Amino acid sequence: MPRLLILSNSHPAVSHGGSELAAWRLFEQFRARKDWDTWLLGCGREPAAGRLGSAISQPFSDREFLYAAGGFDWFKFANTDETFPAAFEAVLRDTQPDILHFHHYMNFGVEAFLIARRILPNVRIVLTLHEFQAICNHMGQMVTRPDLSLCYAASPRACNRCYPDIPRADFFLRNTYLHRFFALVDQFIAPSHFLATRFVEWGIPAEKMAVIENVIAEPAPGPTTPRTPDGLLRLGFFGQITPLKGISVLLAAAAHLHSEGAPISFDIHGDCSSQQPEFQAEFRAMLAEAGPNVRFHGPYDNQRVDALMRGCDAILVPSVWWENSPVVIQEALRNRRPVICSDIGGMAEKIRPAQDGFHFRMGNALALATLLRHLATDRTQLDTLQATMRQPPSANEVVKAHVALYKQGSSAFLKKSAQKTSSPGVSDRGPDSRE
């Protein structure tokens, strides 16, 4: 039986970010299968996540490990916690995985690939990419600092413009460092072609790259709220209230439409309490200007997202950064809600215009207002999408795609060969001068 160790930069018991939920759902799928032996190694950065003197513990189940992350270099994703390599080695020797599937490299550090390769020379290392962190020091968003313009490619020169205090040479070193360890990964997975393309452009061999959507939850059963008799177009926004999510584009369009008396309402669901105070104040001021058709509901529990989306006629995704494969789009599609989104990056890829929803020019509130006025006037445009709208892949389909990738070029584990563990000190088999 093949053995799979999934590594997640967090754990659902610790936090609910996109990457850890994706890792967790994949883990749940494989754990449920009788033909796979599966473990999860998550991370907790909270104090006392570990047990005294032990960096990795099992607080939840015998299939779940939790690493209490220590010192970390966020510039080059290096793990400076000297206890990690040995603790990680112990997990690897205990679980003896054939497949090591990383969801993200935060908290473990990119050297984890080297440690794994040293302990298990034949293990297949798979890495699912979540945003552009390795490429871009600006929280992996590929938008410039401080003016948040779209960025098309990183380079020491360009990155130094965003971070004048960090010399070009340091960006060169950062890049060199990450590539040195990314070279040890056998298979990369991107949830969107857009993300995959960016990483291939950055230097990952195209033949190592595959695109597979992350596993998302099955929709919770429930009725769709019928269209209101007065013909009001009900739009929903779901997600963090941040500058890059384009909330100001939404509010500016809403204010415009309110002044025209257009029959359109906006329901905003999301948390802005962790944002900068200046942005929160700006958000509230725009909210007050936007008129009575905009309602801000605050944070929502993900358990209720299906019910909330079914109360909307369409979902708005006005982000002003590239996005990867936004979960909110997958959630909208699984609830058969059309998506109205910015015309760039992962959003544009996932929503086919006039089939799954509509695009508008990124950052352009007037374009959004015009589109919405149009859709409110002619409701058939949204209605007809029900016939063409695609469904997100089922969990089963996603798992099948993963198994196929796991097996690719790695038939060794299927033969159940006895030689699993190398003796310590054997050199890795990483290519010498790939960089």
Added chain:
Amino acid sequence: MGETLADPERTLAARDPGRAAWCHFDPAWYLLATPELAAELDDTSPAALRRHYLDSGAPSGLSPNMFFDEAWYRLRYPEIAAAIAAGRITSGYAHYCAIGYLTHTPHWLYDEDVYAASTTDISETALAAAGCANLYDHYLKAGAAEGRIAHPMFDPATQHDASPSAGPFERFLQHAWATGEDQRVSPYFDPAWFRASYPSLTAEIEAGYHACALHAYLCQFGAQAGLPWRDPLPQFSEAFYRATQPEAVAAIQAGAVLSGYEYFLKFGVFALHTPAPGIDLAAFLADNADLAEAIAQGRQRDAFAALLHRPPRPSSAPASPPTPAIAPPPPPAAATAGSGHLEQFGHHATAGGWLFTGWINPAPPALPDATLAALLRFEHAEIAAPATIASYPRADVAPLGIGIAGFLPMPDPQAGPPTSLTLTLPGGHAWTLAPVANVQPTHDQDLATRLLPVLEQLPEGPARAQLVALARRHFFNGANTLPLLRQPMFLEMEEAIICPPHGLTIIGWTLSAPGTLAAIRLHCGPRRTELRLADSIRHDRPDVRDSVGAQHGLTADPRSGFIAHLPDSWQPDAPSYLEVETTDGQIAHRGLNPPRLRGMEAIRFLADRVNVRYNAVPPAFDHVLGPSITALNAARLQTRPVVQTIAFGPQPQTPALSVIVTLYGRLDFMEYQFALLSRHTPAFPVEYLYVLDDPTLRWDAENLAASIYQRFRIPLRLLLLDRNMGYAPANNIGLAEASGANICFLNSDVFPATPDWMERLSARLAENPTLGAVGPLLVFEDGCVQHQGMHFERIPVMGNWHFPIHQRKGWRPPAERGLQPADAITGACLMLPRALALELGGFDEAYLIGDFEDADLCLKLRARGLSCAVDLDTTLYHLERQSQTGPEQLWRRNLTLFNAWLHERRWAATLAELDPPCPAC
């Protein structure tokens, strides 16, 4: 009690012909003689001034009018001064009015005894009938106008146009008090000579302490404090007279006279006493037959006055002041070797040499009053120098011998007591003087005290003036005496830095009018060193020019700042101070800021304050920065660091290669290096030695090294230094710890690109026995060349010294491959056999901050017939940190210049060979 004393209303009333002329209060004169009162008092009406005199003037020694001198009275009659101090009487004036007028002399320019001798024709009855209270009153009212003499040093006849309202005496005093100007009022006092001989006098007169030079001469208050009584003119020596006339000294001690000169003028001159060495009044009288008759007839008071009027020998060369006669000794037949003795001698620090007195035999035909060649011998040393010599006749060694006094410059007295002194005349006459048996030298102030009485009796002349001035030079007493100089002169210090063991570098500024500063000297214990501004680094101090300079009109030279290095000048724990000498011979002192900076801090402080370019560079380094930094760095390196070695992982037993990396400032480079080293397992055992030259980062370095070993499993050793040493010493500490057959010095910001770089470079060394050191092609992050070998070129702005130039820096990598020879290669990645590195002593630690050490090492290899080369088939990244420019990097530039200076001095010949001068130039 007399009625005058009981009645201040009368003694301080306005001047009234009906009362004694000296008995009144003169508000106008009171204000004139005490100019500060005008500022002090709001009300300067006569009544207010009188009140001031009563309340504070009289007790504090002010006089009520021009004719009674309170201060002189107290000087002349110490018992009265004592009674005032004890509170028994209120003032000298009160005493004089009450009783003193009958017997005492009230004024510095009036002598009761002398006037009594001039007024034998006036009986007491006549005096009373004329309405005169006493003789002095008579002098003031009539005697002076009649031309009667009341003091040898004032002849009323000199005041020709005396107005009837004020007699000649009054007029003279009035003029002196009002203007401070001198008049020649007798043959016995030469005000011009007096002023010239006592330079501080003019300032004292200007400050109102004295009315004129004559007043200053007669009222020598310094005598009470033990200062020698000054001479009135060149033909009288108070010291000589006192030394030769015991009865004069007795009279002074008895209080009968104030000075030897007073005794001489009153009595001695008539007994034909010798007023000064070489002045023989008897001989003068004998030579001038008419003189005795003139004296007998009263046309001439005495022989001395006559001598002052006309030169003693009409045939002798004119001299001013007149040169005293010296009886010529019999001339020696030919150049001879004479002998003599040193009687009093010693070293005088502020004079800067040896002062001595003694005698020589035989006396020369003529001893020039100037300089003689002199040789001073000590037990283990001798010094030849021109000595200033003055001679004077001495009865005890006459007729063959002659007394001498002299000065021989020798700043450093450390040779011990002298054993002999040889003086040589241009004609060949020579005398060798031995110290008198059992006489030990005395020094400095003690020496001056002993010598001055002798020096002051030397015949007048430049030699005497110089010797007296030298002996009178005062010693540093802790105070800054520059403000006391007659010309404005400033010397301020920002910092003094000890350059061990005996150098001192001084940073400061100085301002003075052009041509007024003669020398600045540092005194430190027995050492005395000139601070030569010409050899110092001068720089603009606009702040000084705009403040002090503008205030004192000293804006001609804006470059008042200086940095001077004084080699062999500092003596640890010895008292030290600076001495300033003016071109007119004045001396002033000031203390030294206590040196506080040491080591790198001191080096950086110095290097931060110099900004020189082009041909200003070599002198700045030759005279100041070069020796200063060399000494500071050598001292800094004396303290070797404590090295703690921590091994991470099992170390290779017999490594083929030791990689030595020094860490300073940034530690994270280490992570990048190991991340890239971890791509490849070398073909031979390698040891990695990381030397942390940054003690503040110790804990971070330990933690990071532990983590790096855990992550990459490449064993390494961390060498922790407890103090910052710098590039060369840190690398040498790594070298001492290394055990590989080859070693590679690697900068922390160099990162492997070619995975098997170590094998490739080692192979080059193995294949080429004459190859001393090899390095790789180094490229920047963008792939441009950082280093492919160096050659040497002169850089004009950097002192025109040779600098190692990186060939093709910044260009795309060369098309050529293989091993390319170079004059020198960078130390950023330099591999050589360990035995050879040890033989060369590693990097030379005299260089600072990590440049030129590599060039120096390569030239050492070259001197052994070994070459350097770059392997163009092997590439590493060198992320050479951007060199910052701007004032904050001045010190770095100067340390680079220091290295270039040192390098140029070491390798001038080799560099000329490598960079031959262009034949066309």
